[in-house]
Amino acid sequence: MIMYLLMGLTAAVVSYSATWGARVIGNRLELHAPIRSRDMHSTPVSRLGGVAIFLGVLVALIVASQSFFVKDIYRNNFSPWGVLAGATLIVVVGIADDLLDIRWWVKLIGQSAAALVVALWGVRMTVIPFVPEPIFVHSEPLSIVLTAGLIVTTMNAFNFIDGLDGLAAGVAIIGGSAFFFTAYWVHRNAVLLDYSDLATLLTAVVVGSCIGFLPHNWFPSKIFMGDSGAMLLGLLMASAGIVSTGQITSGLYDRANGISTVIPILLPFAVLFLPLLDLGLAVVRRTARGRS
Numbered sequence: 001m002i003m004y005l006l007m008g009l010t011a012a013v014v015s016y017s018a019t020w021g022a023r024v025i026g027n028r029l030e031l032h033a034p035i036r037s038r039d040m041h042s043t044p045v046s047r048l049g050g051v052a053i054f055l056g057v058l059v060a061l062i063v064a065s066q067s068f069f070v071k072d073i074y075r076n077n078f079s080p081w082g083v084l085a086g087a088t089l090i091v092v093v094g095i096a097d098d099l100l101d102i103r104w105w106v107k108l109i110g111q112s113a114a115a116l117v118v119a120l121w122g123v124r125m126t127v128i129p130f131v132p133e134p135i136f137v138h139s140e141p142l143s144i145v146l147t148a149g150l151i152v153t154t155m156n157a158f159n160f161i162d163g164l165d166g167l168a169a170g171v172a173i174i175g176g177s178a179f180f181f182t183a184y185w186v187h188r189n190a191v192l193l194d195y196s197d198l199a200t201l202l203t204a205v206v207v208g209s210c211i212g213f214l215p216h217n218w219f220p221s222k223i224f225m226g227d228s229g230a231m232l233l234g235l236l237m238a239s240a241g242i243v244s245t246g247q248i249t250s251g252l253y254d255r256a257n258g259i260s261t262v263i264p265i266l267l268p269f270a271v272l273f274l275p276l277l278d279l280g281l282a283v284v285r286r287t288a289r290g291r292s
Contacts, residue, residue, distance in 0.1 A: 001184060001195075003064075003067060003068065003069045003070050003195075004070065004180070004184070004200050004201060004204040005204065006067075007060045007061075007063065007064050007067070007070065007201060007204050007205055007208070008060070008204040008205060008207055008208030008211075009208060010056075010059060010060045010063055010205075010208065011056040011057060011059070011060035011204075011205040011206075011207075011208030011209040011212065012056065012208040012209065012211045012212040013056075013212065014055055014056040014059045014060065014209075014212065015052055015053055015055065015056030015057075015208065015209040015210075015211075015212030015213050016212035016213070016215065016216075017212075018051070018052035018055040018056060018212075019049055019052035019053075019212065019213050019216045019223060020216065021052070022046065022048040022049060022051055022052045022223060023046060023048075023216060023222055023223045025046075025048065026046025026047075026048045026223065027046060030044070031046055031047075031048060031099060032044035032045065032046060032047070045221060045222070045223060045224055046223045046224070047098040047099070047223075047224045047225075047226030047227075047228075048095075048098075048223065048226065048228075049213055049216065049217065049223045049224050049225035049226060049229050050091060050094055050095070050098070050225045050226045050227070050228030050229025050230070050231075050232055051091065051095065051228060051229075052212075052213060052223075053209045053210065053212075053213050053225060053229045053232060053233070054087065054088075054091045054209075054228070054229075054232055056205065056208065056209035056212055056213075057084075057087065057205050057206070057209050057232070057236065058084065058087075060204075060205040060208065060209070061080060061084055061201070061205060064201055064205075065080070069195050069196060070195075070196050070201055071196075072194070072196035073196045073197065073198050073201060077122065077198075078121045078122050079121060079122035079123050079198055079243065080198055080201075081121065082117060082118050082119075082120070082121020082122055082123060083118055083121075083123060083198075083202065083235075083236070083239045085117050085118075085121065086114040086115065086117040086118035086121075086151075086235055086239075087114075087232055087235055087236065089110065089113060089114040089117060090110065090111065090114040090155065090228070090231045090232055090235050091228045091231075091232055092110075092228075093107060093110030093111065093114065093227075093228075093231070094226060094227040094228025094229070094230070094231050094232065095226070095228045096110075097226075097227045097228075098226035098227050098228055107227070108152075111151075111152045111155055111156070111231065112148060112152060114151075114235060115147070115148035115149075115151035115152050115155075115235070116144070116148050118147070118148075118151060118235065118239055119143075119144045119147040119148050119151075120144065123147060123239050123242050123243055124140075124143045124144065124147050124242070125137060125143055125146045125147045125150060125242050125245070126143060126245075127245045128146070147242055150238050150241075150242065151234070151235055151238040151239065151242075153238075154234040154235070154237055154238035154241075155230075155231040155234030155235055155238070156231075156234070157234060158171075158172075158230045158231065158233045158234035158237070159227055159230040159231055159234065161230075162224075162225060162227075162229075162230040165217055165218060165219040165220065165221040166214055166217050166218055166219065166221070168225060168229070168230050168233065169210040169213055169214045169217055169225065169233075170210075170214065172206055172207070172210045172233045172237070173207050173210045173211060173214070175237070176203045176206045176207040176210070176237065177203075177207055179203045179237070179240065179241070180200060180203040180204055180207060182244070183197065183199035183200045183203055183240060183243075183244045184197065184200045186199075186244050186245075187199065187200060187244070197243075197244075198240070198243045199240040199241070199243040199244035200240075202236050202237075202239060202240040202243070203237075203240050205236075206233060206236050206237065206240075210233070213225065213229070
């Protein structure tokens, strides 16, 4: 576990430094998105924080590929690089939306493309966690569709809650920390003699990157993570959940008494449930009052 914590620390240091740099560059070049009617701030604020979070993730994953214990994750396995490729694509799409406010359908196409890259490179949903027994997905096309759908849904969920200073990063830190220990537990029970696990690594670097970013994002925020950061967090959390549940076998299910195996895939949504519920109720209240 120490190596995962070191990767998280690496991500935190890089993210903190990169966020400071993104603030300076964004302000000097005036890379600010137009202030929209729904925005809570009245002065221009850079939305390049997602780039800094991505750099923290990128550096940590590259360092991990050469580090003792965790480098075995990359051996004969394209999944880590698929996640990184999908993350790169979604950050590009997010930056375009942050600066140019692209159409919703263009963003959806970009989200779908990034999710498909992750799925086609090996991160597949092979288990649907239901109680009392999980459903194993044996069809490759169905697995790809389910994987892409879950990733896109989670990206948009994180994007929805990114409306208050520190909220999305805070949710990712709290939920990701719980998810980290759960993913580690699942892997240690599924593969008894192997400590290398992609899901545990992803959650470690997500938490680390958000810890590095959060001091810059406290109220009053000096920088926003933007769509690039929110969608990146969603993609990484969903990918980690899919990888973790992919290790569930009937033997592990029996050893864990069943219900514990559903936690990894449900945890990201459990973390998002209250913010999304609050968002839904706010929309209902405003609609009932005739407000947009």
